[in-house]
Amino acid sequence: MINQELLNILRVISPEEKALLEGCTTIQRGIYMDADSDVIDAKKLLDSGRLITIRPHTRFAHFPEHSHNYVEVVYMCRGSTTQIANGNQIVLHEGEILFFGQGSRQEILPAGENDIAVNFIILPQFFDKILEMLDEDKTPLRNFIVDSLGNSTGNTNCLYFQVADVLPVQNLIENLIWTLIKGTSPNRRSICQTTMGLLFMQLLNYTDRLVSDSTEEAAIVKVLRYIEENYRTGTLIEIADTLHYDLCWLSREIKRRTGQNYKELLQEKRLTQAAYFLKHTSLRVEEVGGAVGYSNLSYFHRIFQKKYGTTPKKYRDNQ
Numbered sequence: 001m002i003n004q005e006l007l008n009i010l011r012v013i014s015p016e017e018k019a020l021l022e023g024c025t026t027i028q029r030g031i032y033m034d035a036d037s038d039v040i041d042a043k044k045l046l047d048s049g050r051l052i053t054i055r056p057h058t059r060f061a062h063f064p065e066h067s068h069n070y071v072e073v074v075y076m077c078r079g080s081t082t083q084i085a086n087g088n089q090i091v092l093h094e095g096e097i098l099f100f101g102q103g104s105r106q107e108i109l110p111a112g113e114n115d116i117a118v119n120f121i122i123l124p125q126f127f128d129k130i131l132e133m134l135d136e137d138k139t140p141l142r143n144f145i146v147d148s149l150g151n152s153t154g155n156t157n158c159l160y161f162q163v164a165d166v167l168p169v170q171n172l173i174e175n176l177i178w179t180l181i182k183g184t185s186p187n188r189r190s191i192c193q194t195t196m197g198l199l200f201m202q203l204l205n206y207t208d209r210l211v212s213d214s215t216e217e218a219a220i221v222k223v224l225r226y227i228e229e230n231y232r233t234g235t236l237i238e239i240a241d242t243l244h245y246d247l248c249w250l251s252r253e254i255k256r257r258t259g260q261n262y263k264e265l266l267q268e269k270r271l272t273q274a275a276y277f278l279k280h281t282s283l284r285v286e287e288v289g290g291a292v293g294y295s296n297l298s299y300f301h302r303i304f305q306k307k308y309g310t311t312p313k314k315y316r317d318n319q
Contacts, residue, residue: 002077002174009181010056010077010116020060027061042070042123051126052192054180057081057117063108071122072106074098075173079115083108085158088214092117095164097173097203101157118177126193133197134204139272140265141224142204144258160211161203169206172199219245220257224265231269232293236262270294271307278316285312 013021016028032040046053057074065084074083076092083090083098084107092098100106102124111117127146134142145159163169176195179188203210207225212218226239240247255261260268270292277288289300289312304312 002170003178006174006177006181007077007116010118011113012056013113014056014058016058017060020058025061027058027063033066038064038066040066040068040070042068042121045121046070046123051123051189052180053121054118054177055121057108057111057119059111059113059115062110063106065105065107067103067105068100068121069102071102071124071127072100073120073122074100075118075120075177077116077118077177079112079117081108081111081115081117085160086214088158090160090211092160093162093164095170097161097163097169099159099161104157120176120180122196126196129190129193130197130200133194134200139224139228139269140258140260141207141221141228144220144224145204145207145210146200161206162209162211163203163206166202166206166209169199169202172202216253216257219243219250219253223250223254223262224258227266227269231266231273232291234266267303271304274300274304274312275308275315278312279319285316288312 016031019028029035032044034041045055074081074092074097076094076096078094080091080093083092085098085100086105090098131146134146161169172195176192176199179185179191179195183191185191207221210221212221222243223239226234226242230238236251237247239245240250243250251262254265258265274288274292277283277291278285281288283291286297289295289297292300294300301311304315308315310318
């Protein structure tokens with residue numbers, strides 16, 4: 001449960017909300033966007049030089065369909081809101097998180113006084129430090145989730161996490177809100193970036209809580225999660241059978257959604273895991289190859305060198 005002091009700050013009726021309660025029937029579009037646009041502009045919400053800010057969600061009014069030129073993260077502090085994300089209706093409950101990448105379409109139905117949500121407005125460059133923190137774990141699943149927020153095509157860029165009962169996630173979100181509302185430290189941006197990086201690390205462990213109304217997107221997340229857990233021996237035939245997907249359809253969808261086929265995704269995960277083993281364990285090189293699924297040591301050496309530009313042994317020696 002979010003800190004009561006923060007909740008009291010967030011539930012205060014804003015001037016825009018006061019106007020709505022007094023009879024105004026629409027949001028004040030000038031706060032968010034230009035008159036002839038339906039794109040919410042970060043320049044209107046962020047002070048010059050800032051990469052991230054937070055604002056309570058405006059209650060009592062229907063927010064028409066729109067897009068953003070920034071990444072938005074919606075966190076439900078109390079109550080619920082109904083969001084329509086890329087045409088799919090989502091009821092966001094207390095403790096849940098909804099990420100909107102650039103170009104995604106969003107519409108919000110009216111919220112009541114006790115439905116308290118916060119919107120994080122984040123410029124893409126804010127994520128640079130976060131990507132550095134995640135650099136060692138460049139797995140297909142990580143790439144899919146991070147890339148979905150960075151593109152501006154409107155495709156696969158809404159992430160809905162049902163994580164209300166995951167304490168580390170809740171603590172990190174509350175820390176972010178506290179830092180942005182109450183924080184006075186001169187290194188506040190660095191604190192926020194580090195906290196957001198830790199949040200992403202936690203969420204990557206809970207992709208089973210990632211919900212999608214898109215059959216295709218849900219299938220890809222399941223495939224990538226399967227690769228994470230079964231990279232040593234997993235096959236496309238096995239996952240298609242396990243998840244009851246048509247093999248040919250699944251193969252085409254993987255390529256369309258990720259730009260890689262199943263074999264390439266599997267190899268990417270295996271080599272990333274091999275690099276991790278070389279860096280953090282004392283396993284011999286041939287043991288590392290076997291541990292990630294390669295019985296042919298010569299082949300393992302060849303593809304590892306192609307990806308990392310050096311042999312497994314030299315890679316370990318340079319760490």
